[in-house]
Amino acid sequence: xxxxxxxxxxxxxxxxxxxxxxxxxxxxxxxxxxxxxxxxxxxxxxxxxxxxxxxxxxxxxxxxxxxxxxxxxxxxxxxxxxxxxxxxxxxxxxxxxxxxxxxxxxxxxxxxxxxxxxxxxxxxxxxxxxxxxxxxxxxxxxxxxxxxxxxxxxxxxxxxxxxxxxxxxxxxxxxxxxxxxxxxxxxxxxxxxxxxxxxxxxxxxxxxxxxxxxxxxxxxxxxxxxxxxxxxxxxxxxxxxxxxxxxxxxxxxxxxxxxxxxxxxxxxxxxxxxxxxxxxxxxxxxxxxxxxxxxxxxxxxxxxxxxxxxxxxxxxxxxxxxx
Amino acid sequence: xxxxxxxxxxxxxxxxxxxxxxxxxxxxxxxxxxxxxxxxxxxxxxxxxxxxxxxxxxxxxxxxxxxxxxxxxxxxxxxxxxxxxxxxxxxxxxxxxxxxxxxxxxxxxxxxxxxxxxxxxxxxxxxxxxxxxxxxxxxxxxxxxxxxxxxxxxxxxxxxxxxxxxxxxxxxxxxxxxxxxxxxxxxxxxxxxxxxxxxxxxxxxxxxxxxxxxxxxxxxxxxxxxxxxxxxxxxxxxxxxxxxxxxxxxxxxxxxxxxxxxxxxxx
Numbered sequence: 001x002x003x004x005x006x007x008x009x010x011x012x013x014x015x016x017x018x019x020x021x022x023x024x025x026x027x028x029x030x031x032x033x034x035x036x037x038x039x040x041x042x043x044x045x046x047x048x049x050x051x052x053x054x055x056x057x058x059x060x061x062x063x064x065x066x067x068x069x070x071x072x073x074x075x076x077x078x079x080x081x082x083x084x085x086x087x088x089x090x091x092x093x094x095x096x097x098x099x100x101x102x103x104x105x106x107x108x109x110x111x112x113x114x115x116x117x118x119x120x121x122x123x124x125x126x127x128x129x130x131x132x133x134x135x136x137x138x139x140x141x142x143x144x145x146x147x148x149x150x151x152x153x154x155x156x157x158x159x160x161x162x163x164x165x166x167x168x169x170x171x172x173x174x175x176x177x178x179x180x181x182x183x184x185x186x187x188x189x190x191x192x193x194x195x196x197x198x199x200x201x202x203x204x205x206x207x208x209x210x211x212x213x214x215x216x217x218x219x220x221x222x223x224x225x226x227x228x229x230x231x232x233x234x235x236x237x238x239x240x241x242x243x244x245x246x247x248x249x250x251x252x253x254x255x256x257x258x259x260x261x262x263x264x265x266x267x268x269x270x271x272x273x274x275x276x277x278x279x280x281x282x283x284x285x286x287x288x289x290x291x292x293x294x295x296x297x298x299x300x301x302x303x304x305x306x307x308x309x310x311x312x313x314x315x316x317x318x319x320x321x322x323x
Numbered sequence: 324x325x326x327x328x329x330x331x332x333x334x335x336x337x338x339x340x341x342x343x344x345x346x347x348x349x350x351x352x353x354x355x356x357x358x359x360x361x362x363x364x365x366x367x368x369x370x371x372x373x374x375x376x377x378x379x380x381x382x383x384x385x386x387x388x389x390x391x392x393x394x395x396x397x398x399x400x401x402x403x404x405x406x407x408x409x410x411x412x413x414x415x416x417x418x419x420x421x422x423x424x425x426x427x428x429x430x431x432x433x434x435x436x437x438x439x440x441x442x443x444x445x446x447x448x449x450x451x452x453x454x455x456x457x458x459x460x461x462x463x464x465x466x467x468x469x470x471x472x473x474x475x476x477x478x479x480x481x482x483x484x485x486x487x488x489x490x491x492x493x494x495x496x497x498x499x500x501x502x503x504x505x506x507x508x509x510x511x512x513x514x515x516x517x518x519x520x521x522x523x524x525x526x527x528x529x530x531x532x533x534x535x536x537x538x539x540x541x542x543x544x545x546x547x548x549x550x551x552x553x554x555x556x557x558x559x560x561x562x563x564x565x566x567x568x569x570x571x572x573x574x575x576x577x578x579x580x581x582x583x584x585x586x587x588x589x590x
Contacts, residue, residue: 142449149448150434150460151441157420157431164418167380169406169435169503178441224422303422 011129015197017237018132019190023210024217024229025139026187031223032152033179034159035084038211039096040187042103045206046073047188048195049113052122055196062125062196069192070185077184081177100211108203118202125196132193136230139186143226155179220292222299231300239288247274330393333358333507333538334379339388341374341562348374350562352388356507356555361529361539363549363570366559367583372542373415375559376509379540380412381405392507407435411505413496415512415542421485425476425495428484429467432502437463470498474528489516497528507538514545526552546584550574558583 006014027040051069054060080099084092113119125131146152157165158172166172195201213236221232250271258267273283292300334356341349349371356362364372377383379390381402390397397405411432420428437459438444447457456464471477474494479487484495493513500508510529514522526548533539543549549556550570558566558573560582566573573579 145451146448149444149451149457150430150438150463151444151448153423153427153431154434154444156423160420160422161418163382163402164414164420165431166402167382167406167412168432168499169403169411170431171403171435171441173401174441178445 012197013237013241015128015132015193017234018129018136019194019197020214020217020237021136021230021233022132022139022190022193023187023214024221024233025143025226026183026185026190027214027218028143028223028226028229029183029186030176030180031218032146032155032159033176034088034162035176035180036089036093036215037084037096037180037183038093038208038215039080039099040183040214041206041208041210042096042100043073043077043184043187044191044194044210045100045103045107046076046184047191048201048206049107049119049191050188051192052119052195052201053113055123056119056121062123065196066131066189066192070188073188073191074181074185077187078177078181080184081180084180085173085176097208097211100206100208104203104206107206114202116202118200118205119195120200122195122199122201124199125193128193128197135189135193140226140230147226151175216289218299220289220299222301222305224298225301225303225306227301227306228299235300243274247271250274331358332356332391333360333393334540335389335391336379337389337391339375339378339390340386341371341378341383342386347371347562349378349385352559352562352564354557354564354567356538356540358538359533359536360554361533361541361552363541363543363553363556364559365543365546365549365556365583366565369561370559371562372559373511374562376412376511376540376542379509380410403435406503406505407439409504409506410509411500411503411507412509413493413500413511413513415515417489417492417496419484419492419495419499421483423484424480425471425482425484425487426464426467426480428495429470429498429502430463432499433463433466436504467498467502470501473501473531474498475524490518490521493517494525494528501532501537505537507540508532509540509542511542512544513541514543514548522548 023040023044026043027037030037047069050072051062051065054065054068055062080096084095087095107113107119108116146155154165154170154175157168157170158175162172191206194205198205217232217236218229219232220236221230222228250267253267258264332355336352336354339349339352340347352371352375364375366372374383378385381397381400381404385398392405392408392410395408397408397410400408420431423431434444438447447459451457468477468480471480474497476487476491476494476498479491484492487495493516497510497513513529514525517525522545529539529541530552541549541553553570556566556568556570556573557564558576558579565582566576566579568576574584
């Protein structure tokens with residue numbers, strides 16, 4: 001669809017960014033009911049391996065594999081969701097972390113999917129970008145509807161006070177399971193897309209670090225509105241690109257300005273600091289996160305800020321029409 | 324009006340006990356609450372009144388004993404199911420949803436009536452045009468607004484629940500509980516933190532709710548309110564029932580005076 005418009009690098013950037021957006025939404029749905037999961041990378045792994053087995057070992061088309069990967073991740077999500085009902089906060093984090101570890105150990109020791117060698121020979125899907133864009137649009141529609149529906153409101157109430165919600169007749173058990181299961185489905189889909197774009201994966205691909213990154217997308221973007229995961233994933237994916245651009249601008253500075261002490265030191269430090277491939281970019285990431293948490297602890301976007309923005313831009317406001 | 328002849332006893336408690344460690348919060352309690360009554364539950368702090376509410380609503384499970392609501396044992400039912408059957412409550416330490424608006428808070432109470440199944444709720448949530456309000460939502464909104472008007476909160480509908488003054492938060496708790504269309508309403512110190520004028524309004528509201536056919540169990544320390552509107556008063560101390568009867572009778576009971584009211588109470 002976008003052959004003439006995009007070079008390979010931008011295309012790849014958009015695809016991985018888009019998969020991150022989908023993964024962020026997979027975290028956001030259980031989070032809406034107050035469940036914080038570090039195991040979304042584990043569900044992505046389930047979707048990725050299941051779909052890759054279906055296309056590479058059985059030769060079925062990608063669309064079938066995508067659906068199957070999502071569904072199986074969802075079934076496992078519901079199974080993990082049952083023990084998750086009973087525990088909260090830090091203990092739920094540990095449970096989901098443990099789940100992701102189990103999946104990664106299975107991937108490592110199961111020879112059928114390549115074991116330690118990794119899963120090779122996954123068919124490349126040339127339409128990943130189109131799939132990613134389509135799925136993100138569907139997800140935004142879904143979450144827009146959810147936020148304005150009774151079910152979405154019920155989820156918010158569970159997040160805010162689970163006992164009070166239960167006593168007010170909200171079926172906390174079913175709604176939390178539904179959110180956890182559907183979140184896993186979305187993660188599974190993200191995993192399937194990833195596998196058929198990267199065409200290689202092993203037990204370390206869907207690591208705990210990925211689970212933490214997914215959590216970070218939502219924390220940075222804002223967990224109270226469905227625009228938050230999108231904003232967070234886009235922002236955090238653009239930061240390395242932004243740093244790279246800064247570095248290129250840095251190189252435009254005339255040498256005569258920086259070839260004396262102490263400017264040479266400062267220049268060298270900045271140049272290394274902004275190096276995209278350099279491990280120091282993690283420092284940049286960390287600093288940005290700390291500043292974010294101090295300035296906007298609720299994330300870039302909150303429900304109130306989105307509301308204000310809507311009024312300002314004169315977008316239709318749902319409430320106003322029915323008041 | 325609801326047919327109350329089928330189950331003249333709204334709530335029957337049979338030998339109910341709940342222990343925390345070695346301490347009996349509720350100890351072998353038996354009582355009956357008749358349909359259409361305002362039944363007050365009084366006693367000193369720590370007498371087990373709130374624990375009793377937690378047991379009836381299912382927030383806590385009893386160690387022994389049975390809870391029979393309108394002829395059906397509800398012991399094994401989850402709190403949300405009990406609410407669907409018709410038991411609602413307010414909380415002593417206000418538990419509103421801080422980030423929801425007043426109107427949304429009341430609509431949470433409506434949810435279990437409008438969407439008995441999660442799948443129906445999901446389908447309604449997804450299979451709608453954007454910016455289109457479903458019939459269910461409209462009905463919920465209208466009901467919720469009616470309740471807010473009933474309690475005099477209509478002009479605060481768009482305010483955040485946590486921004487309301489204390490007395491109005493109590494009213495909002497009541498509105499949210501009423502939104503679940505209860506047949507039995509448990510009020511846990513509804514007048515706490517209210518000024519005398521607000522308490523008088525509350526008196527009227529509780530009577531009007533009772534007149535709609537809702538049975539009410541009232542835990543309250545404001546004796547003027549309790550003795551004025553109750554049909555029956557049960558007095559608890561250390562988790563056991565020490566007296567029960569009409570307000571006049573319990574007020575004059577020497578056991579009650581010693582345990583709770585005090586010698587020089589003026590009502």
